[in-house]
Amino acid sequence: MLIPLVAAGLRSVFWVLIGVAGLALAAVGVWWTLAHTGVVRVLGVALSVLAPLTVLVLYAVSGLLAPAFVALALWVLAVTAARTALAPLHTAHVRERTRVEPPRRPWILMNPRSGGGKVDRFQLVEKARAAGAHVVLLGGGHEDVSELARRAVSDGADLLAVAGGDGTQALVAEVAARHGLPFLVIPAGTRNHFALDLGLDRDDPAAALDALTDGVEVRADLGFAADRVFVNNVSFGTYAAVVGDPAYRDAKAQTILESLPGLLTGDDAPRLRMRAGDTRAEGLQALLVSNNPYRRAVDAARPGRRERLDSGLLGVLGVCVENSAQAARMVSGARSPGFLRLTAPEVVVEADTDTVPAGVDGEHVVLPAPVLCRIAPGALRVRVPRHRPGTPVNRPAVDWPRVVRIALRPLLPG
Structure with a gap:
């Protein structure tokens, strides 16, 4: 973070805010693209492309493009080094x-x-x-x-x-x-x-x-959704509804673009309820229940990877985005109020209908509601x-206060 500060002084705070604003506007553009049709969709495509491009142009004109890329590269390096330093030595996850x-x-x-x-x-x-x-x-x-x-x-x-x-x-x-x-x-x-x-x-x-x-x-x-077993995950809501469209197999992208506006904001938009222990959630548009939790919603290093397959817990990831303002707040990632993330041995999925469309390991099925999802440890x-390429290293989430204490230890008295 010192590089932008040295390059632009206190103005770097302003430029950081510009970058965040660009990301938020891009998120709004993506929401308009997915949730609307016609002119609004065209505007969404334009906004999702022009917002980050404008930020890059402003950085370049102000002479901050190179420092911004250097800072980003160092940040990625720091995160990678912190995860490596805090990871256990073993790699087995089963x-x-x-x-x-x-x-x-x-x-x-x-x-x-x-x-x-x-x-x-x-x-x-x-x-x-x-x-x-x-x-x-x-x-x-x-x-x-x-x-x-x-x-x-x-x-x-x-x-x-x-x-x-x-x-x-x-x-x-x-x-x-x-x-x-x-x-x-x-x-x-x-x-x-x-x-x-x-x-x-x-x-x-x-x-x-x-x-x-x-x-x-x-x-x-093994995971179970009602009486259906799954080795990876079962999805409810928008994705399950899209997969259930007969046209999805032959024209995936076109079917998604045609279906999502109605599924996100129209009368057909699914609204799910979820119960897991003391946790309750309503109004979910999409819900993913996995056989053991995925590492994180977005993981550039190992997308869609699970640290282990024997934790005895389901992973739960829910999404609720009603409008462009909530889409902008999704820039904050997993901490966004639009994200639900937890683990539990059992999850109950409820809806206002007698049945719920679901995607069980990518296969479309219709399950009676409510759906009890459980795990069999x-x-x-x-x-x-015995000899195989290997399994992902079980890396915990980075404890940044601990990283800072370790980094400053040589500078502290005593």
């Missing part, structure tokens, strides 16, 4: 067991259409069968994934696995957990967030098959390769 014996009758369900054809591209069928696994391929119909997994258990399978997306993973994981069998994740879907947090290599799905011959076992929690035995 309780890992010792090496286990290979399964005798592994069963693997593969979806050839997932991830743009990763099953064929990485020759997963051939490699799995060479490792002694019985492989079942999903066809083009509407097979009952859970029934296929239950049938495999009845036939003597001693490990269940899925090469596909997170939604399919969750269905088979529930069967594995119910029968106490180990579960193997093969990241052959599009995103595979569950595999990412398990430390698996999403760029090489076939590497997960090493767990069949050289594996270890970890325990992971350590319910899932997950088999992973």
Whole structure:
């Protein structure tokens, strides 16, 4: 913070306020773009682009552009250094067991259409069968994934696995957990967030098959929304409604832009209520309940990452933005009154309707209201390769008073 002060003197406070104002106006522009149509949307696009651009031009004209970038770079460096300094030495975020014996009758369900054809591209069928696994391929119909997994258990399978997306993973994981069998994740879907947090290599799905011959076992929690299991999260409100639109699969961006105005400010705007212990919230437009909390709402280093999968707690993130003024206040981040963030073992989601649209690991479903979301601690035995890329470091939130005390310690008497 000393760099702008040295470069501009006391005027630096004024320029900081200019920067904050630019961010707030950009947030207003984004809100107008998403929540309105016609002329207001056009103005929103213009404002969201011109506001930060104007701030940069003013900084450049005043000779403060370089100091501002240097200050920003040093701030990012300071935050990174503080998190690194305060992080524990271990990296494991799930309780890992010792090496286990290979399964005798592994069963693997593969979806050839997932991830743009990763099953064929990485020759997963051939490699799995060479490792002694019985492989079942999903066809083009509407097979009952859970029934296929239950049938495999009845036939003597001693490990269940899925090469596909997170939604399919969750269905088979529930069967594995119910029968106490180990579960193997093969990241052959599009995103595979569950595999990412398990430390698996999403760029090489076939590497997960090493767990069949050289594996270890970890325990992971499972989330439940009513009777639906989820390995990542379940969403309610605006996102769930957009995902439920039949046009979403073929034209995601267009469907979002066409749907959001009505969902944010129109008569169809969802208004959710949430109960978690002593905490109550009303008027939520969007609510995300995750199997273990995500590190933070916005994390440039590891977006959408969970520090652990065995905390026994759900993560809860809610958003309520009614107008442009509230959108501007969202610049303050997680401390904004428009954000709700907490952890709890159980969450109840209520609405003014008998049913609630939800996105369970990206799959659209309709659940009876109220919806009880809960977590089953350590319910899932997950088999992973002993050698895998790794898991995210469990870094706590930065304790800035402690950082300042450590930095000033050499200057303080005694």
